[in-house]
Structure formats: C-alpha cells, structure tokens
Amino acid sequence: MTPPQESDKADPAVTSEAPAAVSLCPAPPISTLKNRPDFLRAASARRQPTGGFLLQARARGDESAAVRVGFTASKKIGNAVLRNRAKRRLREVARAVLPGLAQPGWDYVLVAKPDVTVVRDYALLLSDLQAALRAVHKEAPLK
Numbered sequence: 403m404t405p406p407q408e409s410d411k412a413d414p415a416v417t418s419e420a421p422a423a424v425s426l427c428p429a430p431p432i433s434t435l436k437n438r439p440d441f442l443r444a445a446s447a448r449r450q451p452t453g454g455f456l457l458q459a460r461a462r463g464d465e466s467a468a469v470r471v472g473f474t475a476s477k478k479i480g481n482a483v484l485r486n487r488a489k490r491r492l493r494e495v496a497r498a499v500l501p502g503l504a505q506p507g508w509d510y511v512l513v514a515k516p517d518v519t520v521v522r523d524y525a526l527l528l529s530d531l532q533a534a535l536r537a538v539h540k541e542a543p544l545k
Contacts, residue, residue: 435472452530467506
C-alpha cells in the first residue's frame with residue numbers, strides 16, 4: 403500500500419498564525435502585593451468604587467516602574483469558596499486590563515463586594531476596572 407500524496411496546499415487552520423500584537427511602549431511588569439503595610443498604604447490613598455468592586459490606588463513615588471496589584475475578599479463575601487471565587491475573578495480582570503491601563507510606579511488593590519463580585523457578569527467587571535482606572539488617573543483640572 404502506498405501512502406497518500408500530500409497536496410501542495412497546506413491546511414490553513416494548521417499553518418496560519420495570528421499576528422503578534424506590536425506595541426511601541428512595553429507594558430510595565432506587574433507583581434503582586436503581599437505585605438500588610440502595602441495594603442494599608444493603598445487603602446489610605448485614592449478610592450474608586452465600581453459596581454463590582456472597590457479600587458484603591460496610590461502612586462508609590464519610588465523609582466521602580468513596576469505595577470503592583472493586590473486582592474482582598476473579607477468574610478463579608480461568604481465562605482472560603484466564595485472568597486476564593488471572588489479573588490480568582492478579580493485576578494483575571496486585573497490580568498486582562500492592567501497591562502494596558504496601569505501607570506508605572508502605582509499600587510492597586512481590588513476589594514471584592516459582598517453579593518456582587520461573585521455573580522456580576524465578567525464583561526461588566528472588565529468595564530468597571532477600565533472606568534475606575536481612567537477615573538483614578540484623570541488629572542485634576544487646572545484652577
């Protein structure tokens with residue numbers, strides 16, 4: 403038996419690759435907040451409430467260009483399963499939005515809201531974070 407002959411045209415589904423996104427300004431590196439004092443400093447700075455969560459943000463004022471993000475879900479959210487689900491959703495929203503809108507040298511904390519963060523539509527959470535970041539970084543009008 404002879405093997406089947408290969409055609410000159412390759413299967414486009416197999417060989418086609420999506421073009422890579424080209425960015426002139428690389429996104430700042432994103433790391434996770436882990437220390438309580440960092441969370442407390444962010445809590446005492448700017449706050450922007452949204453429909454799905456609360457965004458706390460502050461400019462660190464150091465020379466580092468890294469963006470740091472933290473996630474909080476208190477026991478008001480529910481049991482451990484619901485708290486973990488809320489934090490997973492917030493992590494995914496931050497992973498999708500922060501590379502494009504975060505400012506270098508800033509700390510962000512996303513605080514889950516009871517009965518909202520876990521059940522809110524993912525697309526709405528994305529738009530909430532985008533709007534909150536724009537509002538936090540909006541410059542004060544000149545007097």
